[in-house]
Amino acid sequence: MDAVTISPKYQVVIPKGIRESLGLRPGQKVQAIQYGDRVELVPIVPVRQMRGFLRGIDTDVPREGDRL
Numbered sequence: 778m779d780a781v782t783i784s785p786k787y788q789v790v791i792p793k794g795i796r797e798s799l800g801l802r803p804g805q806k807v808q809a810i811q812y813g814d815r816v817e818l819v820p821i822v823p824v825r826q827m828r829g830f831l832r833g834i835d836t837d838v839p840r841e842g843d844r845l
Contacts, residue, residue, distance in 0.1 A: 791818070 779792040
């Protein structure tokens, strides 16, 4: 586990291994979410890049008899 330091401007550097494994690029936006006493940074993926990510998903969902 890598430790990071908060700068006087409240900035942190994401460790290189994490940046590479998530494919983060300079200038890319991330969403900061607070969960109790921790902060999670979630990469924001442009909608254009999401096109087709569900291709091949099984749409045959079992339904109750009274549902269409």
